[in-house]
Amino acid sequence: MIRVGILGFGGLGRAGAQVLASKAEMQLVAIADRGSFAYNPQGLDYSNFEPIPSENSIQQLLSYDIEGFFLALPNLPNNFMAEVAEQFIRSGWRGVLVDALKRTSAMTQILALQDRLAAAGITYMTGCGATPGLLTAAAAIAAQSFAEVHQVEITFGVGIANWTAYRATVREDIAHMPGYDVESAKAMTDAEVEALLDRTNGILTLENMEHADDLMLERLGICDRSRVKVGGVVDTRNPKKPLSTTMKLTGRTFEGKISSHCFTLGDETSMAANVCGTAFGYLKAGKQMHDRGLYGVFTAAEVMPKFVR
Amino acid sequence: MIRVGILGFGGLGRAGAQVLASKAEMQLVAIADRGSFAYNPQGLDYSNFEPIPSENSIQQLLSYDIEGFFLALPNLPNNFMAEVAEQFIRSGWRGVLVDALKRTSAMTQILALQDRLAAAGITYMTGCGATPGLLTAAAAIAAQSFAEVHQVEITFGVGIANWTAYRATVREDIAHMPGYDVESAKAMTDAEVEALLDRTNGILTLENMEHADDLMLERLGICDRSRVKVGGVVDTRNPKKPLSTTMKLTGRTFEGKISSHCFTLGDETSMAANVCGTAFGYLKAGKQMHDRGLYGVFTAAEVMPKFVR
Numbered sequence: 001m002i003r004v005g006i007l008g009f010g011g012l013g014r015a016g017a018q019v020l021a022s023k024a025e026m027q028l029v030a031i032a033d034r035g036s037f038a039y040n041p042q043g044l045d046y047s048n049f050e051p052i053p054s055e056n057s058i059q060q061l062l063s064y065d066i067e068g069f070f071l072a073l074p075n076l077p078n079n080f081m082a083e084v085a086e087q088f089i090r091s092g093w094r095g096v097l098v099d100a101l102k103r104t105s106a107m108t109q110i111l112a113l114q115d116r117l118a119a120a121g122i123t124y125m126t127g128c129g130a131t132p133g134l135l136t137a138a139a140a141i142a143a144q145s146f147a148e149v150h151q152v153e154i155t156f157g158v159g160i161a162n163w164t165a166y167r168a169t170v171r172e173d174i175a176h177m178p179g180y181d182v183e184s185a186k187a188m189t190d191a192e193v194e195a196l197l198d199r200t201n202g203i204l205t206l207e208n209m210e211h212a213d214d215l216m217l218e219r220l221g222i223c224d225r226s227r228v229k230v231g232g233v234v235d236t237r238n239p240k241k242p243l244s245t246t247m248k249l250t251g252r253t254f255e256g257k258i259s260s261h262c263f264t265l266g267d268e269t270s271m272a273a274n275v276c277g278t279a280f281g282y283l284k285a286g287k288q289m290h291d292r293g294l295y296g297v298f299t300a301a302e303v304m305p306k307f308v309r
Numbered sequence: 310m311i312r313v314g315i316l317g318f319g320g321l322g323r324a325g326a327q328v329l330a331s332k333a334e335m336q337l338v339a340i341a342d343r344g345s346f347a348y349n350p351q352g353l354d355y356s357n358f359e360p361i362p363s364e365n366s367i368q369q370l371l372s373y374d375i376e377g378f379f380l381a382l383p384n385l386p387n388n389f390m391a392e393v394a395e396q397f398i399r400s401g402w403r404g405v406l407v408d409a410l411k412r413t414s415a416m417t418q419i420l421a422l423q424d425r426l427a428a429a430g431i432t433y434m435t436g437c438g439a440t441p442g443l444l445t446a447a448a449a450i451a452a453q454s455f456a457e458v459h460q461v462e463i464t465f466g467v468g469i470a471n472w473t474a475y476r477a478t479v480r481e482d483i484a485h486m487p488g489y490d491v492e493s494a495k496a497m498t499d500a501e502v503e504a505l506l507d508r509t510n511g512i513l514t515l516e517n518m519e520h521a522d523d524l525m526l527e528r529l530g531i532c533d534r535s536r537v538k539v540g541g542v543v544d545t546r547n548p549k550k551p552l553s554t555t556m557k558l559t560g561r562t563f564e565g566k567i568s569s570h571c572f573t574l575g576d577e578t579s580m581a582a583n584v585c586g587t588a589f590g591y592l593k594a595g596k597q598m599h600d601r602g603l604y605g606v607f608t609a610a611e612v613m614p615k616f617v618r
Binding site for chain 2: 015018019022134137138140141142143144145146147149220221222250253254255257258259260261262263264265266267268269270272273274276277278281292294301302303304305306307309
């Protein structure tokens with residue numbers, strides 16, 4: 001039984017807690033959000049716990065016996081995840097950290113912590129959501145058939161009934177749209193987000209997104225980052241996906257044939273299922289690596305996630 | 310540059326040699342087949358080499374400086390791969406072995422060698438072809454979205470212009486057909502295979518095959534082996550695939566939704582591209598593990614293959 005903490009208790013953190021509730025191999029023992037935390041070594045009931053106010057909620061948890069954390073934090077500002085990682089490094093805590101960050105620039109900051117994370121005895125799994133994550137790992141598998149990879153196209157469809165359940169994620173999405181950046185999206189009030197969504201009928205269409213899938217595949221020598229394209233459509237007013245989520249990898253085989261492998265996610269699988277399931281699969285893989293003394297940063301495309309029962 | 314040997318020089322071994330010819334990170338230095346071998350530390354030209362007759366061709370290679378072998382051997386009889394592995398163990402050779410075997414019973418024998426392979430300093434990657442292999446790894450990724458996996462269906466289409474280029478593989482396929490087994494298929498003369506193919510218009514239809522994908526996914530706790538179904542259609546007279554090769558994984562998400570993820574291979578990718586590319590991807594992964602002192606048996610579903618440039 002792996003004792004797990006979740007940092008961040010917005011839409012993603014809550015979904016993560018719900019996913020853990022049915023797992024025999026993992027137990028949720030801690031939750032921290034801005035300004036409060038909760039800890040129970042016997043297991044936390046995610047639907048009913050008493051948060052304890054704290055000015056440094058993450059720091060509070062680091063003295064407890066927690067083997068791994070899912071960093072279900074918004075990555076706004078763009079250096080927030082790296083700052084949290086630094087907090088873990090400074091604390092002397094040892095264990096597994098898993099993030100589901102999206103932006104290439106945010107992952108670059110995590111990768112720069114490689115030596116310090118390794119020295120601290122931390123196994124840090126980065127980019128372990130759906131994209132990057134599940135779909136990037138599928139691309140690394142798909143690449144095997146090809147002598148040369150020409151293009152990786154990731155197209156996602158996300159449907160959520162109500163944007164307010166995913167306030168941070170929706171702002172991260174808006175930050176990818178023309179005329180916005182991470183700072184301006186983070187600064188938007190709820191009313192401003194509402195007004196934008198009213199203008200688009202609740203639909204966010206995202207093209208050529210800055211997504212770390214590009215960096216992850218380039219690091220592995222699969223293709224240059226310019227050959228990786230990520231885009232998608234988010235419907236913030238309908239839980240049904242506006243289109244199927246796919247990863248299509250095109251390349252040339254050793255026999256000179258051009259072809260594409262395609263990985264398609266079932267339309268009934270939610271963002272929460274695809275992100276959180278994957279994150280805990282990498283947490284389990286990271287725990288096995290940590291137990292063998294493998295520390296430092298690893299991306300979702302270079303490690304096989306393990307199935308968590 | 311990883312110095313690689315290929316054992317077996319039938320259709321698969323030849324394709325493997327051709328795949329290696331374009332790789333900067335691997336060099337083919339040795340080939341062995343029943344009764345002969347070739348070795349050149351500067352690199353072997355697979356299209357033009359002088360085989361040296363030898364009664365114990367594998368043993369000959371074990372004194373040379375070869376870091377990994379692709380075991381492109383027919384697995385007929387069913388214990389042949391395990392016997393070859395034992396030969397490596399007894400020899401004192403240390404390095405990486407990769408097989409692309411298919412049958413559950415053959416992999417069971419390889420897994421039973423875990424302790425002896427580990428003690429010998431050998432990193433053995435098993436089931437690293439297309440299925441099991443590429444598609445099993447894709448199933449392990451796809452499983453991440455689900456709380457419970459109900460079914461994994463692998464359906465393959467293979468088209469080859471002429472069965473005589475893959476005599477051993479075609480016999481292994483026939484062994485899966487009703488009324489045949491491994492022994493009787495291996496004992497068939499070429500004329501008998503021809504006669505069978507004449508009756509079926511060159512088509513072999515295979516259902517509920519004994520394929521190690523089941524064992525590999527069960528070992529990882531993804532699902533019971535009875536929930537894994539493998540079947541396919543082989544056209545031995547047409548290089549065009551009779552149907553697309555797919556892996557479909559169906560399960561229940563933590564939210565109670567039933568859905569299926571699907572991984573589809575491009576029709577233009579040949580069996581040779583999908584098997585050999587994958588095998589060398591696992592050889593590279595195995596080499597990195599071997600360098601870190603990780604020995605023993607690993608299946609394709611538990612390790613991420615690395616892209617070989």
